[in-house]
Amino acid sequence: MLTVKLQDDNFVKWNFQFQSVLRGYDLLDFFTGDNPCPPNYVIHTESGVTKEMTAAYKNWVKKDMALLSLLIATLSDDAMEHIIGCKTSQEAWSALQDRYAFISVSSINQLKTEFHTAQKGGDSIDKFLLKSKAIRDQLISA
Incomplete structure (x- = not known):
């Protein structure tokens, strides 16, 4: 996937x-x-915090480690x-x-320059548009 x-x-x-x-x-x-x-430990109203781990904690840790x-x-x-x-x-x-x-300001300026000076040249229109879109996506991310 x-x-x-x-x-x-x-x-x-x-x-x-x-x-x-x-x-x-x-x-x-x-x-x-x-x-x-x-919370990782069971809390009883009479005795307070115990050394027994909660099922919710164990399940959360298992899922988090898998992720x-x-x-x-x-x-x-x-x-x-x-x-x-x-x-x-x-x-x-x-x-x-x-x-x-979080891209630095100089990287953003470089991307803007690339975007504004991009030329099709010998590339197909599809390839040129994909390059332009990639630069735009990076700028949006920044």
């Missing part, structure tokens, strides 16, 4: 593909933080360097967003 691996030059494509799958399975909330980790594994499987070796040490899918997602989604 996920055919694009994240590299330095394809964040927009990768992000679109990855989020589409997550939305399809209603799992994006693990990555955005809208599905926080439940983190899925995320890792879609990363190139270089991209994986940015999430080493992350303990949850949300931590990894945030690290990738910080690294790839």
